[in-house]
Amino acid sequence: MPATPRGLPHRGGALNPSAAALSERFGAAIQRAEATWGETTVVVAREAIHEVVQWLHDEPSERYDYLVDVTAVEYRDAMRPLEVVWHLRALGARRFLRLKVELPSRGPLVVPSVMDIYSGADWLERECFDMFGITFEGHPDLRRILLWESYKEGYPLRKNFPLRGRFSRAEQLKQALAQDPEARYSMNELSIAEAFDSLPDDMRRRLAEERARTGSEGGE
C-alpha cells in the first residue's frame, strides 16, 4: 500500500529503479540521475529523448503509460541551460519519473515531440511552445494556444521577458483593439473554411503559402 511520504531527504535517497534500467539500456545518452525530495530526475541527451520515452512507454517492465506534464524551466542564472521537463507516471507500478533535457539557452530550442506516443502531449507541448518558444519537432499543429496567433511580444515565461510585457500599455491596447477576434482561424480551420469570404487578407495569404509549402490542395 502506498503511503503519504514523510521525512523525505533533500538530496539523495533511493532512486527510481527505472533510472538504473535506463542507464543500462541507453548508456551515455543518460547524462545523470539524481533524487530530490524523493523524486527521481533523469537528464537525457536531446537526441535520445524520443527513443527513451518510447522505450519507457513500451517496455513491459517499465510501462510508463501516463504523461502527466510537459513543461520547461529557465533559471535566473543566465549561464544555466534551459530545461525541458517531462513528468511520467506508470499507473500500474505506481512510479513517478521526471525526465529532463538541457538546452543551451542561446542555442536552438528544439526537442522532439512525444505526441506520437502520448496523444495528451498535444496541448501541453503547444503551451510550452507558446510560453517558452521551444519547438517540438514532429508536432502536427504547433501553434500558440493561450496567446493569440498574432501575439508579437515574444515568449512570456522566458526570463528576459518583463512581467508587464515588452510593449507599452498604449501599444498593447492598440494591438488588442486592432484585432478582429472573430476573424482568427487556425490553419486547420482555414482549410475547412475555404469558401469563407470574410477571412482577412493575411489569413488568405497564409493559407496560400501553406498550400504551396505542403503541395496539398487543402480543404476536404
Place this chain on the structure above:
Amino acid sequence: MTSVDTTARRTIEVALGTSGLDANGLPLRAPLVVQGQSAVALDALEALEGMSRHEPELDSDHMLINIGPQHPATHGVLRLVLELDGETVVRCIPHIGYLHCGFEKIGEYRQYNQIIPWTDREDYLNSPGNNVAFAMGCERLFGVEITPRCTVLRVIAMELARIISHVVWLGTTSVDIGAFTPFLWLYQERENVYNLLEGWVGARLTTSMTRVGGMAADIPDGWLDGLRAFIKGFSKTLEESVKMLETNAIWAGRTVGLGAMSAEEAVNAGLSGPMLRASGVAYDVRKDFPYMDYETYDFDVPVGTAGDVYDRFLVRVEEMRQSIRILEQAVRRLPDGPVNIDDPRLILPPKHKATSEMESMIHHFKLVMEGPRPPAGECYVAVESPKGEKGYYMVSDGSAKPVRWRIRPPSFVNLSAIPKMVEGHLLSDVIAINASIDIVMGEIDR
C-alpha cells in the same frame, strides 16, 4: 382527371380545415395537396398519374460554426469551432486562452505565501484544494512536516471543496440538459458549504485558507456541529437530486453512449479524475500517490464501464458520497493541538509578541519583508482535485521567490480530448459532452 396544381400545396389545416380523413374514413398520408375542394395525399396522386416524386435536395456543403466564446453552455470563455455535416460534427477545434492572465509568470515575482491567493483564482470551484496543494508543495520544498491537526483540517477543506465542485457540476449540467430543479436544490447546499467556509476563514469563494506550514485560522468553536448538520442534510439533498436524474428517461437519453472514451484512449490522452475513472481506470491520486494521510481513510474509488457522459455522472455522484464518508471519519479523528508548525522561519509570531519581544519582531519583519527561503531544489506535488490530477511543479533556486511555478491543470488536459469525444455526434450532444468534462476556464487559461 384534373392535373395537380403543385403551387397550391398546403398543409391540410391551412388549406381546407378538413379532418385529414379520406373518403373511406382512413387517415390521409402527408404530404397533402389541394385538389379541387378536398385534400389529397400526394402519394395517392402519384400512384394514379405515374408521376415520379423527387426528394428535395438535402446535400449541402459542410458548415463551419462557432460555439462561444460567449455562450452560456460552454461554462466559461471557450470557443469551439465545429465543422458540421448537417447536424453531425465532423471536426471540432477548440480555442482557449481568453482568460489567460499569466499566473505562472506572476508567481515568479511573488513570495511563496503571496502566491496562495492566486491559487484561489485558477480553479475557483476548488479554492481550498488548490490552497492545500500549493502549501503542500511549499512544505515539501522547505522540508517541513505539518501538524496532525492541520492534516485533518486540510482533508476536511479539500473534501468540502470536492462537494462544492461536483454540486456545481451536477447543477449546471442538469440545466444544460434541461432539468432545472436539481440545480436549485444543489445550489442551496453549495450555499451551506460557503457559509461553513465563511465561518472558518471569512471568505466564501476565494478562501486563501492555507499558509506555508499551517492554516490561516483554526476552526472556530462549534464549527464541527455545523459541519455535522451539513453532512446530514446534504446526503438527503444529494439522493433526492440523483433520484430526479438517475432513471430519468430524458437524462439517460441525453447522456448514455455519448462521448465515450476507452480506457487505453483515456490513459494515453492523459485524462484524469472522474473522466478517467468513468472509462474504467481506477487511478485516484489519493489512493495511488497518497498525501495528507489519505491512505488511512476508508473510502472507495468508483469507476465506470462505458466511459460515456452517463458514467461520468455516476462517478461524480458516487464521489460525493465517498467525500461524505471521508468527512465523517475526519470529524471523528480531528485531534487537538496546534495548527501551525512551531518554526519561526515560516510562521508569523502572534501579534502581541511581535509588538513586545525583540526576537519575535525580527522574525516578523524578516518574514514579511523578505519571505522564507527554501533550499534550492524542485518538487512535483499532485492532489486529486474534483477535476482530476492537479499538480504543482515548483523549482527553487534558494531565493524567496520560486524560479518556476508550474500548474498542471487537469481541465486543460481533459478538454484537449474534446475533439475525439464529440466528432461523429450531433451538435446538441456537444453541449452535453462539453459539460461532462467539468471544465473551469480559469484553470485552463490561468
